[in-house]
Amino acid sequence: MRNLGEIDHLVAGAVGEPGRRTFLIEIGADGRMEWFLVEKLQVAALAQRSLDLLRQRDIHPELPGPALSDPGEPTFRVGEIALGEDGENLVLVLSPTGDEPADPVAATVSPVLLGEMALRAVEVVGAGRPPCRFCGLPIDAAGHACPASNGDLRDR
Numbered sequence: 001m002r003n004l005g006e007i008d009h010l011v012a013g014a015v016g017e018p019g020r021r022t023f024l025i026e027i028g029a030d031g032r033m034e035w036f037l038v039e040k041l042q043v044a045a046l047a048q049r050s051l052d053l054l055r056q057r058d059i060h061p062e063l064p065g066p067a068l069s070d071p072g073e074p075t076f077r078v079g080e081i082a083l084g085e086d087g088e089n090l091v092l093v094l095s096p097t098g099d100e101p102a103d104p105v106a107a108t109v110s111p112v113l114l115g116e117m118a119l120r121a122v123e124v125v126g127a128g129r130p131p132c133r134f135c136g137l138p139i140d141a142a143g144h145a146c147p148a149s150n151g152d153l154r155d156r
Contacts, residue, residue, distance in 0.1 A: 004029050004107040006089070010114065012043045012121035013068030018129045019140055024071055025078070025094065027107055033069070036094050036105070037077040040125060047121035049083050050114050053090065061115025064123055076102040090114055 009028030014021040023043050025036045038046075054061060079097035083090060086108065095104040109117075129138035135148035 001093075001104045001106055004034075004105060006108040006110070007113070009033070009066075010092070010107075010109055010117045011066060011068050012038070012046060012117055013124050014040075014043075015068065015071060018127065019138065021128070023124075024068060024074065026068055026071065027092075027105075029107070033072065034105075035071045035074045037074045038081070040128070042078060042081055043121050044125045046081055046083065047118040047125065050090075050118035050121075053083065053085070054111055054115050054118070057111060059111050059115060061112070061119050063116065064119035065113070065116030067120065068124075075105070076100040 004027065007027050007029040009026065011026040012023070013026065014023045016022050021040070023038045023040050025038055025043075025046075027034050027036070051061075076094075076096040077100055078094045079100070080095040082093040082095070084093070085091070089108045089110055091106055092109050092114075093104055093106045096102045129140065131137065132139050132144060132146055132148070135146050137144060137146070
C-alpha cells in the first residue's frame with residue numbers, strides 16, 4: 001500500500017455533461033495532485049459515509065470545498081473505497097479494480113477537509129440528469145424509454 005500521509009486537498013467531482021460525466025477523486029499533498037476514476041454511486045456513498053462519520057463526532061460541515069480542477073491522467077480506476085478513523089483524523093483508502101496493476105493508496109484526512117469534500121460531492125451527484133417520475137431512471141434531454149410505463153416517453 002502506498003501511503004500519501006496527511007493530505008491538504010480532497011475533492012470528489014465530475015467533468016463532462018450530465019449523462020456523459022466522468023467522476024473522479026482528486027487528492028493533493030504538498031502541491032502534488034493525483035486523480036482516481038470512480039463511479040457516481042461511489043462518490044455518493046463516500047459523501048454519505050463521510051457525513052455520517054462527522055456527525056458521530058458532532059461535526060457539521062457548512063461549506064462545500066472547491067470544485068474539481070482540470071484533471072490529469074488518473075492513477076487508476078477505483079474498485080473499493082474505505083474510510084476509517086485514526087485518532088483525530090480519518091483515513092481514506094482507495095483500492096484499484098482487480099484488473100489494475102497498482103497498489104492501494106491511503107491518505108490521512110482532517111475532518112474539515114472530509115466535510116468540505118462530502119458537501120461538494122453531494123452537490124455534484126445531485127447535478128446530474130433528473131429522474132423519471134415513473135421508473136426513477138435518468139431522463140436525457142430527448143426523454144427515455146420508460147420501463148414502468150411500458151412505453152417510450154421521448155418527445156417525437
